[in-house]
Amino acid sequence: MKIPGLFWGQFRRDGALALRQPGELANPLAFFVLVITLFPLGVSPESAVLAPLAAGVLWIAALLSTLLGLEGLFRRDRDEGTLEQLVLHGDPLVFAVLARLLVHWLGTGLPLTLLAPVLGAMLALPEEARWPVTAGLALGTPILVLLGGVGAALTVSLRSGGVLLALLVLPLFIPVLILGVSVAELAVAGLPTAPVLAWLGAGAALALVTAPFAIAGALSIAVETG
């Protein structure tokens, strides 16, 4: 199958925009680091206290920083009318959505995953859990972006959809959180982590083939009904 031009066009445009305004992508990451810094200050800097919490803290911070980046995902396109043009485009809207989400993940989920081993060390994450947790984040953050995209598309026409977006999206994030944290616990207990990672991978594959359609549907509803 040939990938339509809409995908590549959107990918190049979003990539260029992201590279020219790196601040916008850096903010959720800074938020991620900041939330993680709060935990040793708020709970305890003792590594004995932090170690069992570390994986959970990493994941919750990842959830929250993903949520933070979602609100603007389609908002500007809708306000300036680009979204309307994308709906009218001959190629299916799904491809534009996929390109947008891919760029978004490359700009937020991927750096966040790459930071995780370092921040894990700062949180006294047990060494044997370091790479499994990172692998979990690599597989889990795409699910977060895809599911979050559904929420962002549903609330795109709202002036201030932030709180509602959190209410819609966070319950859907819960399975990812549970699986992601259980990877760490298995690793610490010396058990194989591959089965849970496989579940996360399956979730990512399922989200990848279904969520873009839900997002495209929600966006065209927003365009059709003004």
Added chain:
Amino acid sequence: MKVPAPLVRLWHRLGSPRWFFETTAPWLPWLLGLGVVLLGAGAFWGLALAPADYLQGNSFRIIYVHVPAAILAQSCYMLMGTCGVVLLVWRMKLADMVLEAAAPIGASFTALALITGAVWGKPTWGTWWAWDARVTSMLILLFLYLGIIGLRQALARPEAAGRACAILAIVGLVNIPIIKYSVDWWLTLHQPSTFKLTEKPAMPPSMWIPLLLSVLGFYALFVWSVLQSTRVVVLERERRTAWVQNFVTEQGSKP
């Protein structure tokens, strides 16, 4: 596969809110009566006649509210997910109306199940709240309901709101088994089962028959309240049509 003609006819008729409104009117007193009788019988039997549990004593009797509420909470979500599919595929107005009417009802059943569960948990588990798999997944279900209600209230145009809620209901429907299994799994892996309901003894009939009666009673009352609030939504949405205006004037002119 050929669909039988009466079903096709029913399907087409369901496209008309007016047909729905007029057809369901005579059902309401029957459903209400059936629900009250079944629930009354179940409650009386369960609270007064059924024997006390050998471990939990009388505290188990809250089962006659708790279990039906929990079952209905999930059935209602299934109904909403189905309505979501029907709305998006066939654009049936009625599906959207049911979707709107059912959400608060489902949310209240979920809340009722959680509250009665907490009340039950205090004497049996020794705590109001435990992060048990079932409790947690019901809590998430409540959040899903609240999300759908919130989305509908936030979107001003009814058509946009209906279709957006339908998408959300379907996404939630897919997610419910995933949530359920992930939560089950999380628990079995990590949480030592300090608190556990006493292993269900094969209940004697004197205990489960009243439970069955109250579940059926809850169902009848659920259908009654969904119909009732769907009818209100029908009147609201179709208020510009002649038949609704006639209906309202007729109601108004009654003594």
